[in-house]
Amino acid sequence: MGRRIDYYDDPDAPPANSLVPSVNVAVTNNNGEILMIHRTDNDNWALPGGAIDLGESVAEAAIRETKEETGVDCEITGLVGIYSDPKHLIHYTSNDEVRQEFSIVLKARPVGGEPQTSDESRAVLWIPAEQAMDRQMDRSMRRRIQDYLQEQKQPIIS
Numbered sequence: 001m002g003r004r005i006d007y008y009d010d011p012d013a014p015p016a017n018s019l020v021p022s023v024n025v026a027v028t029n030n031n032g033e034i035l036m037i038h039r040t041d042n043d044n045w046a047l048p049g050g051a052i053d054l055g056e057s058v059a060e061a062a063i064r065e066t067k068e069e070t071g072v073d074c075e076i077t078g079l080v081g082i083y084s085d086p087k088h089l090i091h092y093t094s095n096d097e098v099r100q101e102f103s104i105v106l107k108a109r110p111v112g113g114e115p116q117t118s119d120e121s122r123a124v125l126w127i128p129a130e131q132a133m134d135r136q137m138d139r140s141m142r143r144r145i146q147d148y149l150q151e152q153k154q155p156i157i158s
Contacts, residue, residue, distance in 0.1 A: 003094075004041040006138040009087040016089055016100040023062040024049035024141075026148040027074045027108045033126035034145070035110070036135065037069055040122050041092075045135035047144065048121075049103070062106045070124045071116035078107035080148045081156025088140045105144050105156075 007013035024047040027035040036045050048069040052061040059076045066074045081104075088101035115124040127135070132145055147156050 003092075004039070005091040005093065006042065006044075006140065007089045007091065008085075008139050010089075013089045014091055014096075014098045016086070017096075017098050019100045019102055021052045021058075022050055022103045023052060023058055023065060024103050024105045024144060025062045025066045025074060025076075025108050026080060026105065026145070027066060027070075027072060027110055028129070029110050029126055031126070032129050034129055034132050034148075035066070035070055035072055035115070036125055036127050036132065037121035038123035038125075040120055042138070044137045044141065046137060046141045047105070049105075050120075058104055058106070062108065066108065067113065069118050069121050071113045071118075072110050072124075073112035074108035075111045076106050076108050079155045080105035080107055080144065080152070081158065083140065083144060083156070083158055085140070085158055101140060103140075103144070105148065107148070 026047055037048055038045055048066045050065040083103045085101050090099045117124055
């Protein structure tokens with residue numbers, strides 16, 4: 001498996017060669033804990049998520065990716081925002097793809113399943129909201145989680 005390298009406003013970053021719509025999902029349980037994964041490809045903590053496949057909706061992709069990466073079934077409840085900062089590049093070393101960030105971040109609640117790891121997650125945990133920002137993560141993911149925790153009145157569009 002290749003690695004994932006995140007760059008932000010880095011003059012040494014390779015140029016983008018793709019733009020892939022993706023989703024991240026902020027799943028919160030009744031205890032106010034956020035479902036997070038410890039990624040295998042970059043050793044960072046993140047919200048579950050991934051690319052939207054042809055033939056599926058944003059919500060379908062969010063539900064599928066959350067289940068695949070965490071074992072948890074969820075129901076989409078809202079929108080945090082759309083993140084498309086061209087300064088954030090994601091380099092996948094397995095195929096030399098360099099994506100410009102394009103992520104739709106959704107809110108969700110769990111409806112079944114149990115946390116379990118996958119090929120993409122070395123750990124899956126329910127993290128108390130006040131501790132979510134204490135984990136190692138890239139700056140773009142940190143911003144998404146901060147925006148979610150601040151409970152913005154309107155979705156973020158960046």
